[in-house]
Amino acid sequence: MAAHPEPTREAGLAHLSAFMPRAGRNYARLRNFDFGPGRHAQVSGLSPWLRHRLVLEPEVIAQTLGAHGLSAAEKFVQEVVWRSYFKGFMEQRPSIWQAYRRDVAALAGRLEAEPGLRADYDAAVNGRTGIDCFDAWAGELVETGYLHNHARMWFASIWIFTLRLPWELGADFFLRHLLDGDPASNTLGWRWVGGLHTKGKTYLARPDNIAKYTEGRFNPAGQLATAAPPLREEEEHPLMPLPEPDVAVKPQRAGLVVTEEDCAPETLDLPAAPTAEIGLTATAGRSPLPVSDAACHFAHGAVSDALARGAAHFGVEGQQSDPEDWGAALLNWARANDLDGVMTAYAPVGPVAERLAAARATLAENGVSLIQILRPWDKAAWPHATKGFFKLKKQIPALIDAAGLSPSR
Ligand SMILES: Cc1cc2nc3c(=O)[nH]c(=O)nc-3n(C[C@H](O)[C@H](O)[C@H](O)COP(=O)(O)OP(=O)(O)OC[C@H]3O[C@@H](n4cnc5c(N)ncnc54)[C@H](O)[C@@H]3O)c2cc1C
Structure with a gap:
């Protein structure tokens, strides 16, 4: 069994620091080489932590700019922004x-x-x-x-x-x-x-x-298709408006829901201090077929780690579960803790968002509002992710500036 990365913020930040010396021109030169299992040190390997937001895109970009400046680290910064691009694009289609x-x-x-x-x-x-x-x-x-x-x-x-x-x-x-x-x-x-x-x-x-x-590790000469005719689909995927954050709702007693979409709850700008905390995962919902133990373990561990940090930061008790029906689970938890509001980081398109959407109605019927908090980085980047990557790429200096990430500051 291969050793998997540890699903904690501490491990993600340590990994980020260790990679930093290689995030500049070295990355631009070597990033396309696949040297094989266990030999991927020329790319960051940060994606499991970034995907679960144990580590945040602005944190990675800030450290990179501090170490190398935008010119030397342009390629690495652009790759990090590809993640924001795809999320913004999917959100709008x-x-x-x-x-x-x-x-x-x-x-x-x-x-x-x-x-x-x-x-x-x-x-x-x-x-x-x-x-x-x-x-x-x-x-x-x-x-x-x-x-x-x-x-x-x-x-x-x-x-x-x-x-x-x-x-x-x-x-x-x-x-x-x-x-x-x-x-x-x-x-x-x-x-x-x-x-x-x-x-x-x-x-x-x-x-x-x-x-x-692959430095000659593989050469499938004569084995591969020599043409790639584009796939076709009948459906159009229309551009939809971006989500309106639930900022107007001001709960009296609010609980915090931590999901695998965002495992840095202590860095969220919440509308109220949470009085309770719960962690939920929807990893099995990624597919009708079985999801690997390793992927479930990482997501579950990431939420546990986030709950522990959230509990320490907000001074609340945290509990974790993997229910199918989030509406029932959240309502029971809200009742047990006398909550009229449930706050969570905005969940982009995916199984977590599907479960939250289903839960929203159940909660509303029972007088509990669901408040999703959109991070400033997403709010700034997503509107530029309507077409190709180029449109967002052009905005990178402005995004860096708006997020206060320029090293000269
Ligand atoms: C067919 C296909 C499927 C993919 N599926 C996923 C997926 O499920 N989850 C996922 O996180 N990435 C996916 N990617 C994007 C990319 O391959 C991975 O993010 C990257 O390989 C992760 O390794 P790294 O952290 O060492 O990347 P690095 O090269 O070190 O890049 C740094 C960070 O930039 C982001 N990034 C880099 N390349 C891309 C990209 N092409 N698209 C979006 N973000 C990028 C990631 O957050 C990554 O951690 C997919 C790419 C392809 C072609």
């Missing part, structure tokens, strides 16, 4: 996630009914396709819960264009195993490779590129 959820559920049914599809799928996820690099990455993903970005691109491309498997099943395989499994980055990453994100523009994995960036 939520039908992409709904269609993906629907299609994964249908495909899970087809896996039961169609032996041919099942056999091809099993060969892919169990690393038995005969394409050495692909089989190794399938194994690395299951074993470690991580893949290098370039390997994710090659893997998704081979899955779609060489193995001709449905992209949604590949995205689901990632989401079930990645410790950083994220509805926005993952779904949109797969759609980008398949030509559904930037319409008509696909990513073709090429043997010479794989040989170069």
Whole structure:
């Protein structure tokens, strides 16, 4: 068993500090090389902590700017902002996630009914396709819960264009195993490779590129598709308005809900001091198929760590559970603690947001308001994530300035 990263803020911050010397020009030069399992030191490996917000994007960017300045660390800062871009984009086109959820559920049914599809799928996820690099990455993903970005691109491309498997099943395989499994980055990453994100523009994995960036560990010459015709979909995904934060609601007695979407509760700007605290996870809800123990363990541990910090910071008792029905669980907890408000960090599109949306009505019917707090970073970045990344990329200096992250300050 590979050692997994520790799901605590302390471990994330220590990892960030240790990576800092390599976040400048070194990162720009070496970030595309996948040196293999256990040898990913040229990229940060910060994604499990960032995804669960044990460590926050502005913290990473502030440290990076302090160590290198924007010019030398431009590439690393841009990569961190890609996460904000995908979250903002998905937030404004939520039908992409709904269609993906629907299609994964249908495909899970087809896996039961169609032996041919099942056999091809099993060969892919169990690393038995005969394409050495692909089989190794399938194994690395299951074993470690991580893949290098370039390997994710090659893997998704081979899955779609060489193995001709449905992209949604590949995205689901990632989401079930990645410790950083994220509805926005993952779904949109797969759609980008398949030509559904930037319409008509696909990513073709090429043997010479794989040989170069794996330093000759792999060379699948003659084994890969030589063309990548874009996938097509009938549905349009209209642009929706961004969420209005629930700022107007001022509860008398409010509790704090910590979820796997945001595990830094002590840094939230809350409308009231919490008198109780509860931690909830929705990790199993990432897929109709089983989510890996490692991904569940990381998310659960991240929430436990956040609860402990929140309890110390706010001087309240914290409790944790994994209920299916968040409406009933939150209502019971609100009643037991005499709450008229339930506060939580804004949950972007995904299983947590689905459960919170279902709980909102139950709570409202019983006089308890649900208050979601949008972080300033998201509020500033998301409006620029309506089209391609370039639009947000142009805003990076302004975002840095607005967040007070410039090292000269
Ligand atoms: C098909 C596919 C699926 C993906 N699925 C996920 C996913 O489920 N969860 C996830 O966090 N990332 C996903 N990514 C993005 C990216 O591969 C990972 O964020 C990155 O490899 C994490 O490793 P790192 O922390 O060492 O990255 P670094 O190279 O050190 O980058 C620093 C940080 O920038 C952010 N970042 C870097 N590249 C991207 C990117 N392309 N998109 C969004 N954010 C990025 C991450 O927060 C990362 O931790 C996916 C990419 C592809 C192509």
